[in-house]
Amino acid sequence: MKYDFTSIIDRHGRDSIAVDGLKGDGFSPAPPKEGFDAIPMWVADMNFPTVPTIQQAIIERASHPTFGYFEAPPEYYKAIIRWQETRHGVTGLKPRHIGYENGVLGGVISALNCVCSRGDNVLIHSPTYIGFTKSLKNNGYEAVHAPLIKDENGIWRMDYADMEKQLREKKIHAAILCNPHNPCGRVWERRELEKAMELYRKYDVYVISDEIWSDLILNGHKHIPSQPVCQRRCPPAYSGLLRSIQNL
DSSP: OOOOOSOOOOOTTTTOTTTTOOOOSSSSOOOOOTTOOOOOOOSSOOOOOOOHHHHHHHHHHHTSSOOOOOOOOHHHHHHHHHHHHHHHOOOOOOGGGOOOOSSHHHHHHHHHHHHOOTTOEEEEEESOOHHHHHHHHHTTOEEEEEEOEEOTTSOEEOOHHHHHHHHHHTTOOEEEEESSOTTTOOOOOHHHHHHHHHHHHHTTOEEEEEOTTTTSOOTTOOOOOHHHHHHHHSOHHHHHHHHHHSOO
């Protein structure tokens, strides 16, 4: 199958935030000056046509006139389990570990609601994806930012000393780990994740791992899922929770 990465698609009038929703409101940029066109360059909305087989499957399903409640078939779970095992080396996943959520942010908040109370502090690295910031605030949680720092080679790293200070002083028991990180683009190395998990275990912290970018990484880098690292570094209760919510 050939993939079309060159066609320019007119998306005006389709409720597209990338072209119709330019408001300069802090979430989307301001519209261009008169006489200029907007050039959408969003990371998560890349203007490429959807793969035709996906469209065909949706059209085929939509041709049936009823849309009642349904259960995911066994093939749904098998596909996820197979992909995680062959692509990322994750083993031990079962259908009971997989649940449906309406997007990453809904999954993050659902997970926090299981282990936190409104007003609790939640650790997250900065720079921070704006969706995390808004979702935490809108749902009554306090985001505590642990800034990433650049090393001598200009590579963003976790500041473990600052993380520990925040966890200890602000009595934090939940953290969001963005792996790979959005927006700085770091694909965390195993040793970095292991050191972070040691801190989280020390301070009794539940870890919610957003790994939505795991399949969009450049050559020469390898995504290390949080689940197998947590299994070795955390008690069974924590690894079980993280396993069930990491593949959002």
